[in-house]
Amino acid sequence: xxxxxxxxxxxxxxxxxxxxxxxxxxxxxxxxxxxxxxxxxxxxxxxxxxxxxxxxxxxxxxxxxxxxxxxxxxxxxxxxxxxxxxxxxxxxxxxxxxxxxxxxxxxxxxxxxxxxxxxxxxxxxxxxxxxxxxxxxxxxxxxxxxxxxxxxxxxxxxxxxxxxxxx
Amino acid sequence: xxxxxxxxxxxxxxxxxxxxxxxxxxxxxxxxxxxxxxxxxxxxxxxxxxxxxxxxxxxxxxxxxxxxxxxxxxxxxxxxxxxxxxxxxxxxxxxxxxxxxxxxxxxxxxxxxxxxxxxxxxxxxxxxxxxxxxxxxxxxxxxxxxxxxxxxxxxxxxxxxxxxxxx
DNA sequence: GCGTAATATTTAACATGTTAGTAATTTAAT
DNA sequence: ATTAAATTACTAACATGTTAAATATTACGC
Numbered sequence: 001x002x003x004x005x006x007x008x009x010x011x012x013x014x015x016x017x018x019x020x021x022x023x024x025x026x027x028x029x030x031x032x033x034x035x036x037x038x039x040x041x042x043x044x045x046x047x048x049x050x051x052x053x054x055x056x057x058x059x060x061x062x063x064x065x066x067x068x069x070x071x072x073x074x075x076x077x078x079x080x081x082x083x084x085x086x087x088x089x090x091x092x093x094x095x096x097x098x099x100x101x102x103x104x105x106x107x108x109x110x111x112x113x114x115x116x117x118x119x120x121x122x123x124x125x126x127x128x129x130x131x132x133x134x135x136x137x138x139x140x141x142x143x144x145x146x147x148x149x150x151x152x153x154x155x156x157x158x159x160x161x162x163x164x165x166x167x
Numbered sequence: 168x169x170x171x172x173x174x175x176x177x178x179x180x181x182x183x184x185x186x187x188x189x190x191x192x193x194x195x196x197x198x199x200x201x202x203x204x205x206x207x208x209x210x211x212x213x214x215x216x217x218x219x220x221x222x223x224x225x226x227x228x229x230x231x232x233x234x235x236x237x238x239x240x241x242x243x244x245x246x247x248x249x250x251x252x253x254x255x256x257x258x259x260x261x262x263x264x265x266x267x268x269x270x271x272x273x274x275x276x277x278x279x280x281x282x283x284x285x286x287x288x289x290x291x292x293x294x295x296x297x298x299x300x301x302x303x304x305x306x307x308x309x310x311x312x313x314x315x316x317x318x319x320x321x322x323x324x325x326x327x328x329x330x331x332x333x334x
Numbered sequence: 335g336c337g338t339a340a341t342a343t344t345t346a347a348c349a350t351g352t353t354a355g356t357a358a359t360t361t362a363a364t
Numbered sequence: 365a366t367t368a369a370a371t372t373a374c375t376a377a378c379a380t381g382t383t384a385a386a387t388a389t390t391a392c393g394c
Contacts, residue, residue: 009210011185021181056373139299143191238379354377
């Protein structure tokens with residue numbers, strides 16, 4: 001009899017791999033009192049400097065959902081790491097910029113991150129690192145190409161009685 | 168002048184890739200009223216069936232921290248998807264098993280997951296999928312080998328004034 | 335046997351993630 | 365111009381994630 005779940009869990013494998021990688025960087029972030037999400041925001045803003053980014057762009061760049069980002073930015077604003085101000089031409093839009101304090105924090109953290117990448121490269125091999133970037137790019141490319149032209153509908157039609165109610 | 172962050176963000180790339188992959192499976196889970204974490208637990212228990220697992224083992228298998236797992240299991244217990252009972256010989260230990268309802272849910276979901284893996288294979292190419300598993304295994308292997316023999320200390324020594332206080 | 339350390343799980347306090355819906359504003363179609 | 369639709373950000377309610385500490389129990393050294 002064939003097992004009901006013959007495939008290895010790919011999302012889980014990606015999650016575990018990410019955890020193994022970020023475990024090497026987390027102590028650096030913690031030592032500077034920044035969370036992973038805050039660092040992603042700081043990094044996105046620093047890389048695009050000095051252009052301000054809108055929350056949607058930040059969310060897309062950091063893979064943080066809009067509701068999550070609202071809270072993340074509010075706390076970072078409170079810590080004086082970023083500044084948010086309304087756009088003049090479109091009152092819906094918000095523009096997020098790094099504060100001087102935010103820039104200073106990035107300057108202090110960045111070299112430690114870079115040193116850890118160097119250590120990582122030595123530890124796992126430069127070829128493995130290069131292959132990883134290449135494969136992930138390729139995988140994402142194929143996934144996004146497939147999502148754009150949905151050959152097989154990703155959402156199966158279901159009857160509501162298949163769905164147990166949530167309490 | 169060299170940029171302060173010359174490396175691509177590998178943890179973020181892994182996170183984005185995982186998101187792109189799980190996006191194809193999420194509708195199936197949602198249609199059956201299970202969260203991603205609940206499905207990981209169900210799947211781990213089903214794969215190891217019929218042996219009960221302890222929370223630690225489940226957490227390790229699913230990459231769910233112990234405190235998170237407490238809540239996840241409590242809700243799944245409430246939904247009658249799993250049963251938790253204390254071990255006889257060691258009163259600290261808890262043994263988690265699938266209930267009949269949990270097993271039935273896995274039986275209903277599993278074939279849809281398998282069909283989606285087949286669609287995924289067609290969409291991105293069987294070779295890409297195979298390469299992905301191989302590379303992630305290799306990357307994890309090297310990471311865990313390096314973590315076991317820490318050549319470079321992963322935690323840099325920092326002064327407390329480097330760390331902004333958290334409110 | 336007793337006190338201390340180690341182990342397994344849970345609680346607490348908070349940050350982040352989720353979906354659904356709201357509010358404000360802008361765009362676009364009549 | 366005026367209404368309907370789309371867009372942007374936010375709020376609400378809840379599930380999950382985090383670290384640190386508490387609790388309970390077992391194992392161990394003496």
